Amino acid sequence: MSEMKHYITMKGTNKGIVVYLDDQCSFEILLQELEDKVKTSESSGKTEITVHSQYRYLTDDQRKDIAQLIDQYSDMSIKKIDSYVLTREESYELYDNTTVKSVIKTIRSGQVHEVKGDALVIGDVNPGGTVLATGNIFVMGKLRGIAHAGFNGDESCVVAASYMHPSQIRIANKISRAPDYDVEGSPREFAYVNSETEQIELDQLQHLQKIRPNLLDVFERGL
Amino acid sequence: MGESIVITSGKGGVGKTTTTANIGTALALLDQKVCLIDMDIGLRNLDVILGLENRIIFNLIDVLEGRCKLQSALVKDKRFDCLHLLPAAQTSDKNEVTPDGIKELIEELKPDYDYILIDCPAGIEQGYKNAVAGADKAVAITTPEKSSVRDADRIIGLLEQEGLETSPYLIINRIRKHMMDSGDMLSVDDIVSTLSIELLGIILDDEDVIRASHHGEPVAFQPDTKASISYRNIARRILGESVPLMSFDNDQGFMTKVKKLLGMK
Known part of the structure; x- marks a missing residue:
């Protein structure tokens, strides 16, 4: 040869x-x-x-x-x-879809806050208000409205809030809503799709690291 | 140069018109020149509450369509020289008014008055847009009911997009002490924390308010009822004074007060 x-x-x-x-x-x-x-x-x-x-x-x-x-x-x-x-286009797209978009305001009834990538709301989400993100949603305030994370279909996204009292949480195409009876909200929680039960579940924020260790890993999510 | 304040709520029946009449009266009592504009075209009420129904000759639409001069449409109050009302038309509807027309009209009024209060119709359609067009500041009114707070939240969101001088102020109307205590009504703190805007005042649910508007004389004109004191406090806060919120406590007997003072209760 x-x-x-x-x-x-x-x-x-x-x-x-x-x-x-x-x-x-x-x-x-x-x-x-x-x-x-x-x-x-x-x-x-x-x-x-x-x-x-x-x-x-x-x-x-x-x-x-x-x-x-x-x-x-x-x-x-x-x-x-x-x-x-x-x-270049792909890198812009990747950047857009994986960066955190912050906003300092109260999302009030009837308002829809829509972002590409992760949404960080510094303020409350009031009943009747909606936050939509292709990535994760973080609320530094009370979440009392609707949060829809991963609305392009990414089930690995989470919704985290300083005070969790939502009317609905949606992740990709899963929906969970508050029960019909009055419930108290709870501080520092996050919602995620449990891969075993295929349902949205709530857990304390300190367990997020264990459940979604790669949450902020850009290359894990974007490519 | 006057300041224009729109009084709005989103939901109907929470007391926009009553509040407009009473804040206007309270400001007039404090020697301010006040003009009240009723923007609820087709369903005017402000004139009735002020007891000025019979004196109306021309109205807002007449002015906007050039049928009369602005000065001739203004109705002077029975009790105060410094309180005027620009009544709404009862026969036309809201769509005959444009935001630009209102803006112009309010600019024309501003040099002659200290405060111009605009009574906004319920809803978030054309009538609301007209009412807000000429306003420098806004007051949102809510009652301690969930539906009313929800609508107030919506209206505050819309007002924040209007580019007003300051973010809207909040008035909580029709407070029932015993229902708040028993948890059957939202508390003042709950409402303020949900709406997260500055609280301008609270008004207790008081039969005197109904009685007064029945007789066409705003309750703020009376010297000693709880509601009238609330309205006067709000007027003083609008003028920039800092007045503490009224306490809810029902009238206590003399002995209870003494006991409290001595730390026995």
């Missing part, structure tokens, strides 16, 4: 098999080698792999080509295509 530079390396890691693609050669060469590799590799049942393009930015078409190739010649399937690079 002649001396030949390998543009594709496979590595087994604790996250499964990662296929690293060279980021300097042309995309055609890469595809050619990938095809050879995939054809010759012995497939051992169905495996999920991660493709890592390193510092190469892959367009949507290129991603499709890679996926098609692997799909066609092997039993492997792509779990995720990873990369070290982002476009």
